[in-house]
Amino acid sequence: MNHEHFQEQVKNIYRAVKELESMFPDRPFTPDGHMVGxxxxxxxxxxxxxxxxxxSNKGYDALTKEGRKVEIKATQAKSVAFRSCPxxxxxxxxxxxGTFKEYxxxxxxxxxxHFEGKKKPSNGQFQISLTRVSELSAMVPKASRVPRST
Incomplete structure (x- = not known):
């Protein structure tokens, strides 16, 4: 895959959002839901x-070369949601x-x-803030992370 071309296409989405919001200032056009995921x-x-x-694969979105199951959570907000332990x-x-920040x-x-002892929400999804996620990330040893290649 051409990484630069892919990032350029993501930038184009946000350029279109900015243009639409300038045309209709009282309407948000923020990509969300399935698109962000x-x-x-x-x-x-x-x-x-x-x-x-x-x-919609249950429990994980991707596999590492070693076969580790990885759940990918992407957001534009300040939190993410979980239904189960990945x-x-x-x-x-x-x-x-077109880039991203890893939290x-x-x-x-x-x-x-982090959810232990908490009552499961009515929608079945526990929410956790990116601030808390960043704090928890400090507990992860480098050897337990999936290495980034690009």
């Missing part, structure tokens, strides 16, 4: 050389220039422990 999965798969699974998770925030890369149990 798919963009994040593709950005991470590209950057970490992961094999993407089919969409084997491994990479959490990112997508930048408008967490490690065993899912580190995140999941």
């Amino acid at each position: 798919s963009l994040g999965e593709c950005l991470v798969a590209d950057a970490y050389q992961l094999e993407l699974m089919p969409p 084997e491994h998770t990479i959490i990112i925030k997508i930048n408008k220039n 967490f890369n490690g065993p899912g149990e580190i995140i999941w422990q």
Whole structure:
């Protein structure tokens, strides 16, 4: 895959959003939902050389070359949501220039422990802030992270 071309296409999405918002200042055109999830999965798969699974695969989005199951969480907000404990998770925030910032890369149990003792929300999704995720990321040894290739 051509990394630069891919990033340019992501930039084009955000350029279009900016243009639409300038045309209709009282309407937000923020990409969200499936688009952000798919963009994040593709950005991470590209950057970490992961094999993407089919969409809506239960429990994980990609595999490492060694077969580790990776749940990818992408956001443009200040938090992410979990339904279950992933084997491994990479959490990112997508930048408008086609890049991303990694907030967490490690065993899912580190995140999941944060929810221990809490009542499961009615929608079945526990929320965790990127601030807290960053704090938990400091607990992850380098050897437990999926190495980034680009």
